[in-house]
Amino acid sequence: MSLKFAQERMAKQTRLSAAEKQDLKLVQDVLRGTVQLDVAKYTTGRSPPGATDCWLLAYGQVKDAIVATDDLGMHTLAADFGLKVWHGFELLAKLKSAKVVDNDLIRDIYDALERNGDMTETWRKAKYSEFARIFGV
Secondary structure, three states, X not given: OOHHHXXXXXXXXXXXXXXXXXXHHHHHHHHHHHHHHOHXXXXXXXXXXXXXXXXXXXXXXXXXXXXXXXXXHHHHHHHHHOOOEEOHHHHHHHHHHOOOOOHHHHHHHHHHHHHOOXXXXXXXXXXXXXXXXXXXX
């Protein structure tokens, strides 16, 4: 990794206080335990939310942040605890409304998802609802 890239990544990190770290660990443990109690509930065609997934949701809770993920198991877990989670297309829609991305970039993202076989059902539905004007459908 280049020094410039490493410095850029370090500049974007959030510092957690000792109390936040403790809270994060507690929330992560509760989320992880909940998944382990009913693995099937949180398994949606893929593996259930793991330790890292639970850490991200816990971070969102502790820092009052929105987690963007297309992992439906994480969405189910987040809903069970009232945590804020967006699908990737929802984040993209917010970026579009803030004029951070334009229609051409949205088309490019969809093209890449389709080319790579990464198009999820939620993105497919959003193409014909959230982004219908962009795609002319």
